[in-house]
Amino acid sequence: MDRKIEKSRWNTKRIMTIAGITGIVLLVAGSIYFTSGKSKYNVPVDRITISEITKGPFSEFIPVNGVVMPQTTIYLDAVQGGTVQEKYVEDGAKLKKGDPILKLSNTDVELNLANSENQVYAAQTQMQISKNNAQQNTVNKLQTMADVESLYKEAERVYNLDKKLYAEKAIGLQEFKIAENNYNYQLHKRNLAREILREDTILTKVQDQQSKEQYKQMTASLALMRKEVSDLTVRAPIDGQLTSLDAEIGQNKNKGEHLAQIDGFSGLKVRANVDEHYISRVFTGMTAYYPTDDKNYKLVVKKVFSSVGTGGTFQVDMMFVGEVPQGLRKGQTLQIRLVFSDEAPALLLPKGGFFQQTGGNWIFKVSDDGKTAYKVDIQVNRQNPDYFEVIRGLKPGDKVITSSYENYGDIQELVLQK
Structure with a gap:
């Protein structure tokens, strides 16, 4: 009796189809997994820099190059x-x-001085002559005035006497009128002489004042010429x-x-070029330091030049406060720390190449077991050439990767291989 043979459900073709579909699903799942921000990347430890977060004193400053110069420099021009x-x-x-x-x-300048001196001496001589003439004229007028006064007094005496005699009928009218007319004439002549003398006195004073002003101007011109020769x-x-x-x-x-x-002997100053980015933050009175192997020498900003040069920098002048380093020479270059804030406790993140990719918004933090590093969000505030000031996202003792992240792309986790 024939028996019905059932066809197998798991033939080769079906198995291959299911395997293909499964592979596609796994591929899609893997792609989703690796593009969903959970990708990993193997990194040799000896190719990265791991730094520890510490708490310590922090001061915001920038390094600037300064040139030693005299405090006072005067340029001599002709x-x-x-x-x-x-x-x-x-x-x-x-x-x-x-x-x-x-x-x-300079022959022209020296000749001008000689001519000016001659003019002044001639003017001085002429002033003296004019003064002598004025004095002689005044003396003559005074003598005339004296004569007029004498004649007036005599006419007054005769008039008063004849007036009395005429009242007593001792003399006639004709004789009295002669005395009266002569008296009036001498009175008018005296008044006229007095007016002439008064006007002559005023004129003499005006002329004398004008001569003095002219002489003063000429002597000032002479002094200027002498200074030109002296120069x-x-x-x-x-x-x-x-x-x-x-x-x-x-x-x-x-x-x-x-x-x-x-170059004056009054002391030395340091002139530094500062990036124009800081022009709004630099002002007179700011503190700076010149660090050496054994000591920090303090400086203070004395002058800020507000104009920005072609190199995108502006200049500041700084003076040493207290002790000045020994052996400084004009033209010597010093590296100065220009300080924007006083030292204060802060959470310190060492600087590194990571900042170019993260902008200080996140960093790879090393796990406690040291086997992996994962992204954490952080916030940095101020900075100096050595450290960032961390204000959120990390704590003292945390270890982070501070070297460059250039090859990491969107990797979320690093596997640290020793």
């Missing part, structure tokens, strides 16, 4: 043009205020050292041309 006639000192000489440096020769001899304006002397005997120098400079 006040008057001329030919270098004589050099009294050489470049580098130490001078006292008023010491001559060089002498220029031909260039002298040290302060105690200091002569530098950058650019003048040789026989060389012609134009008016306003640079001759040399004097």
